[in-house]
Amino acid sequence: MVFNIRDSKERTVLTVFPHEIEKVESVFIPMSDGSKLSATIWLPKDADENPVPAILEYIPYRKNDFTAIRDSVRHPYFAGHGYASIRVDIRGSGESDGFLQDEYLKQEQDDALDVLSWIEKQSWSTGAVGMIGKSWGGFNSLQVAARNHRALKAIITLCSTDDRYSDDVHYRGGNVLASDMLWWASTMLAYNARPQDPNVVGESWKENWLERLEKTPPFVEEWLSHQRRDDYWKHGSVCEDFSNIKVPVFAVSGWQDGYTDSVFRILENIPNSKGLIGPWAHEYPEVATPEPAIGFLQECLRFWDKWLKGMETGIMEEPRLISWIQDSERPAVTYEKRPGKWVADPAWPSPSVEHQSWWLSGSKLKSHFSTPAQNAAVVIPSVQEHGFYSGVFCPFGQPGDLPADQRLENGKAVVFTSEPLEETIELLGHPVFHAELSADQEDALLVVRLMDKAPTGESTLISWGMLNLTHRESHENPKKLVPGETYNVQIQLDSLGQQIPKGHQLEIAVSPTYWPSAWPSPKPVTLTLYPGSGTRLELPVRTPQTTDEKWGHFKAPETAAVMEREVIRREKRTREVIHDPINGVWKLKDFSDEGERRLLNNGVQYGSKNKNTWTIKENDPLSACAQCEWELTLKRDDRWDTKIETFSLMTSDETNFYLVNTVTAYEGTEQIFTKTWEKAIKRDHV
Incomplete structure (x- = not known):
């Protein structure tokens, strides 16, 4: 971070x-x-x-x-x-x-x-x-x-x-947010392990540090228990x-x-x-x-x-x-x-926003002017490697945070495409996808992506959402699906404020997988989607107002001066998708060297590095694996020199999640503490 x-x-x-x-x-x-x-x-x-x-x-x-x-x-x-x-x-x-x-x-x-x-x-x-x-x-x-x-x-x-x-x-x-559940817990595991500053608290810093290392738990164990x-x-x-x-x-x-x-x-x-x-x-x-x-x-x-x-x-x-x-x-x-x-x-909900329904027909997304038609059912299989080009859940502004061209993803999902728009539209608020569907397993999820497709073919992700179908009625009281039974569900996609120009097309992609955003269902899932009045995309279309021009004339940013610091090591970010076609293994490797600095006011020198890997094998949802590693350093000249290393791992089988978390602490080159937590947690409709 x-x-x-x-x-x-x-x-x-x-x-x-x-x-x-x-x-x-x-x-x-x-x-x-x-x-x-x-x-x-x-x-x-x-x-x-x-x-x-x-x-x-x-x-x-x-x-x-x-x-x-x-x-x-x-x-x-x-x-x-x-x-x-x-x-x-x-x-x-x-x-x-x-x-x-x-x-x-x-x-x-x-x-x-x-x-x-x-x-x-x-x-x-x-x-x-x-x-x-x-x-x-x-x-x-x-x-x-x-x-x-x-x-x-x-x-x-x-x-x-x-x-x-x-x-x-x-x-x-x-759904378990696989991209962030373990990552954020591993972040706090490392952050909580940092020692107090001896220049502030005196000699008690080390005793407190050892207590913090021993008594601060890996938060992911509690989170995954609920x-x-x-x-x-x-x-x-x-x-x-x-x-x-x-x-x-x-x-x-x-x-x-x-x-x-x-x-x-x-x-x-x-x-x-x-x-x-x-x-x-x-x-x-x-x-x-x-x-x-x-x-x-x-x-x-x-x-x-x-x-x-x-x-x-x-x-x-x-x-x-x-x-x-x-x-x-x-x-x-x-x-x-x-x-x-x-x-x-002037208010929310806004009087300027109208919710328009767009219908699925064959492979098409039909505008709100059309009438829903009962077309043949659409079969949507599991592709476990769908989702590697989705970007990070919560970008901090680092290079590489955002979704790539969705043409890299669309072959791994079922996509419905509109005709080129006859007029430019503006969207503000939440798209909602309504689906009439069935599944062949009692545990399944549904992911929907909304894209802006340019006339030259590029596809830009503008919103997405997902639903654990066992949570279709309630997040408090999930219910298993009955394979083959038809359900009506809806997914509220992430909010957006987006212009779609005349001549562009809208795309909706539907899938039962989205790694590493969603932890996979225990077994491969095939969904069947039934086009008609129960399956539609609801878009929040905003009518521009003449009064809009009056607002948003913000002043240029002002701040106080940035404190004096010396850059010891500059930031570096890499993000790679690696495909091993012989073994059918896909990996996302995300490395962030957040740099190292020395503050001139107190002499503290600090730095951090973070490496995360998400792995899955084709056709095998139980191969999903998230691994997160941190290195944090804090020191002042030769008088105070500390380092924290953490390792976190999350895997699963059909009935349990498995967690491993390790913290290791160093004073200078001497290892002064290490502890490993291991825990199995039963899957609960996930």
């Missing part, structure tokens, strides 16, 4: 602010149980005489090293505009006390309430607090908002979800009762992000909310790719000034949703820019 700042020709770096800034490091905030959390605070220098509201970011990614560069452009900016900007490492991370036992525990929320109470009492605080966060910090901003602490007045949540089961890195559509939407996943999923959130919410994401869908649900269910969706990957919009980046920190100030200072900035009188409709582009695994336009909708 890369926490760098990408240079932009458009970005303005501010060195002078309305308020002079003071940075206070290694502030230890007391918790109710006697533990302490470590914080860095950026303050206006006169805040003791003139108290200010506070902005809190609360995440486990280590403020003193691994996110220090990222934090340096944002928190001083807020402080320079009259806020106390506070960055806290959650319990068990960085220099904070304790151990991180899992994501989003009640303990994490309880600690956040203690932090809010502490902020409220400080001499420099007005008592009004906002929370901001991307990804983990976006998740817990929503979760803490639902706890209704009196000091928390508003939140800005980026690249986050309201639903931990259906819309995160663990399960999608009731394969249906039970109370484990309902905890922390604010969609269980949106009415618990009573503060204003600014929800932000991008079309390349893995968490765009939640913006729409937040707008539908939280009255005092705003939404912003750009073309971006999983990143803050002032530094994100692809361009256009925007002056997002200025937008944050408008939101904070309204809700934390009581100033009328006009931000809440603007349309509820401002989004970027992307122009059609030929497929590329990396885009530096995505041409398009900003559009504005």
